[in-house]
Amino acid sequence: MTQHTQDLPPVRALRVAVIVGSLRRDSTTRRIARAAMARAPRGMQCDVVDIGDLPHFNQDLEHEPPAAWMTFRQAIAAVDGVLFFTPEYNRSFPGCLKNAIDIGGRPHGSALWNGMPAGIVSVSPHALGGFGANHALRQTLVYLNMPAMQQPEAYIAMAETLMDAAGTVTRATTDKFLRQYMQAFADWVHLLRSPVLVAAAT
Numbered sequence: 001m002t003q004h005t006q007d008l009p010p011v012r013a014l015r016v017a018v019i020v021g022s023l024r025r026d027s028t029t030r031r032i033a034r035a036a037m038a039r040a041p042r043g044m045q046c047d048v049v050d051i052g053d054l055p056h057f058n059q060d061l062e063h064e065p066p067a068a069w070m071t072f073r074q075a076i077a078a079v080d081g082v083l084f085f086t087p088e089y090n091r092s093f094p095g096c097l098k099n100a101i102d103i104g105g106r107p108h109g110s111a112l113w114n115g116m117p118a119g120i121v122s123v124s125p126h127a128l129g130g131f132g133a134n135h136a137l138r139q140t141l142v143y144l145n146m147p148a149m150q151q152p153e154a155y156i157a158m159a160e161t162l163m164d165a166a167g168t169v170t171r172a173t174t175d176k177f178l179r180q181y182m183q184a185f186a187d188w189v190h191l192l193r194s195p196v197l198v199a200a201a202t
């Protein structure tokens with residue numbers, strides 16, 4: 001039987017970092033992320049962690065990391081889970097997102113990503129829904145030991161047809177899917193994090 005977050009004893013709100021792999025001002029991926037965040041269940045707080053100002057990862061900088069790297073690492077260290085929304089660039093995920101993941105994964109052996117529950121939503125104006133980006137990212141998360149929710153998968157195809165100009169979701173099926181996805185992700189984070197949450201509260 002599936003155990004939903006509302007069935008579990010409330011400890012504190014789950015904190016989730018939302019990372020968007022597009023820096024574009026009018027990004028469709030970001031609008032989908034906002035629509036999903038607005039449908040998060042009670043008890044899961046989602047905040048966007050920006051990655052646009054992160055200097056390129058360079059191992060030479062590791063002894064004196066740029067302030068933006070440290071701010072990013074602190075933001076990730078404070079959350080219970082990470083939800084990635086990614087467009088697809090050339091059948092993979094964009095370099096800005098890889099840069100953020102690389103920065104979070106260093107110094108080598110740092111536990112920042114290790115064991116962190118993750119979700120992946122790929123977004124595309126085309127029919128394949130960013131399948132290539134979704135699975136390329138999934139592959140990277142395997143190496144980082146980030147347990148990525150397997151079901152439901154989220155490949156948001158023809159994304160520009162799902163919202164109006166203001167970013168409001170116009171289709172009931174999309175609304176329902178995003179709600180179900182966010183509930184499933186809350187359950188996933190809770191399942192993996194509840195021992196930590198309970199220990200912190202006692």
Ligand SMILES: Cc1cc2nc3c(=O)[nH]c(=O)nc-3n(C[C@H](O)[C@H](O)[C@H](O)COP(=O)(O)O)c2cc1C
Pocket residue numbers: 022023024026027028029030087088089090091092123124125126129130
């Ligand atoms: C460099 C580049 C490569 C792209 N490659 C793909 C691709 O492999 N698959 C795809 O579905 N769309 C591809 N696109 C189109 C993007 O899906 C589209 O530009 C989308 O709007 C980007 O997401 P955003 O609106 O969140 O910025 C590519 C776009 C760019 C700029």
